[in-house]
Amino acid sequence: MVIGLCLLAPFVAMLWxxxxxxxxxxxxxxxxFYWYQLLWVLISTALTMTAYQLWKRDQRARHGGER
Known part of the structure; x- marks a missing residue:
């Protein structure tokens, strides 16, 4: 759920x-108009990195830490 929100937030922000x-x-x-969009480049990067780290943690938990 949190991973999906991290990935969805930039799309909503740019489409609004x-x-x-x-x-x-x-x-x-x-x-x-310009600095808001540039700021979202940084925010999107941080949110994507967060989503990836959460996904990796979830995968490790599912596989019992074997990876």
Missing amino acids: VSSYARIEPTLIGIPF
Whole structure:
């Protein structure tokens, strides 16, 4: 369940365009539209890594730690 949420969150965030389709607030002169998407690149990486680690832990638990 948590793994699925980690993988689903970036898709929902990027598909909900009306939440970030604006210019303000700017960050060091970069419009919100751009820095929000770039921030999600980092967030997506962290969430994917978390999902992978959770999946590996689950696989080890299922196989009794033999891997």
